[in-house]
Amino acid sequence: MTILFSRVVSRISGTPKKTFFNCPQLCQALVFGTSCRSPTDSTPKEDAVSQDKVDPFSLVAHEMSLVSKRLRSSVVAKVPELASAAGYFFKEGVEGKRTCSVVLLLMATAVDIHRPESPFCCIGDTWTIELRRRQQLIAEITEMIHVASLIHDDVLDDADTRRGIGSLSFVVGNKLAVLAGDFLLFRALRTLASLKNTEVVSLLVTAIENLVTGETMQMAATIEQRCSMEYYMQKTYYKTASLISNSCKAIALLSGQTPGVAKLAFEYGKNLVCKFPKVILRDKKYVLSGTTYSGIILCIWPISL
Secondary structure, eight states: OHHHHHHHHHHHHOOOHHHHHTOHHHHHHHHHOOOOOOOOOOOHHHHHHHHHHOOHHHHTHHHHHHHHHHHHHHOOOSSHHHHHHHTGGGSTTOSOOOHHHHHHHHHHHHHHTTOSSSOGGGTTSHHHHHHHHHHHHHHHHHHHHHHHHHHHHHHHHTOSEETTEEOHHHHHOHHHHHHHHHHHHHHHHHHHHHTOOHHHHHHHHHHHHHHHHHHHHHHHOOHHHHTOHHHHHHHHIIIIIHHHHHHHHHHHHHTTOOHHHHHHHHHHHHHHHHTSOEEEEEEEEEEETTEEEEEEEEEEEOOOO
C-alpha cells in the first residue's frame, strides 16, 4: 500500500515521493496543521530504504483513533439490543484492519496538499480544519457501509465467524443481524446527508447499489460465468472496489479538486482492489466423482478491505 500511495501522491499533488514519506513532520502538518521543518537531503538508496519502512497506518493513527471513537458513539438506538448488535464490529479489538478508512485519510492528505482554494501555507486555517472533518466523515460513512455489507454477507453465506469471533448472525440470529445492517446503512445515509453535497451523496449511494449488484452477481452466477475472469472482475468491482473508489473520489471532490484529479482518485481506489489481488496457494483436499484428491489450488482474491 505504501508504494501505491506514494505513486498517487506524486501524480495527484505533484509532491515528490521523498518529501511526503521521509518527513513525518510534513505529514503531521498536512493532517493536523502543526509546524513542519524541511526534511534533510538523503541519498537515493536511503530514500528507498526509508520508503520501504513507512507504515501507512501510522501516518493517520491519531485520526483513526478519533474515527473509531466517533463510530462507537454514533451507534445509538432506542432499543438496546439493536444498538448492541449494530456496534458489534466497532468494539475495540474486533474493528478489523480498517483499510478503507486508512486509504481515505491518506487520500485526503494527498489531495489537500495543493487545493485550488487554499495555498499550502494556510493549512492550519479554520476552513482546512472543517474540510478535514468532512473528509473524516466520509471515512466514517464508508466504514459503516462496509460493516453493514459484511453483516449482510454473513447472513447470506450462513457464516459462523468474522474477524476471529462469532459472526453477528451466529451470535444474535439472522433477523436482528439484518436489522443491524440496515440500521448502519441508514446511519451512514443520515451522516452523508449532513454533508449537503449532492454529488458526494450520489457517489456513495451508487456504491451501495453496486454492493447489492455484486452480491447478486455472486449468488446468481452460472457455471460459465464463474469461469469467466471478465465476469469475476466486474463482480469484484461492484462488490468490493466500488465503495472505496467512489469514496476516494468523494474525498477529492470535497477538497475542491478538478474533475480530472477526482477521476484519478477514483481510479486509484478501483485499482487498489482490482489490479493488485492477493494470490494464495492452498493445499486442499477435494472430492471428484467419489474419489478424494489432494493438491495445490491457486486462489486469486481481491484485496480484503
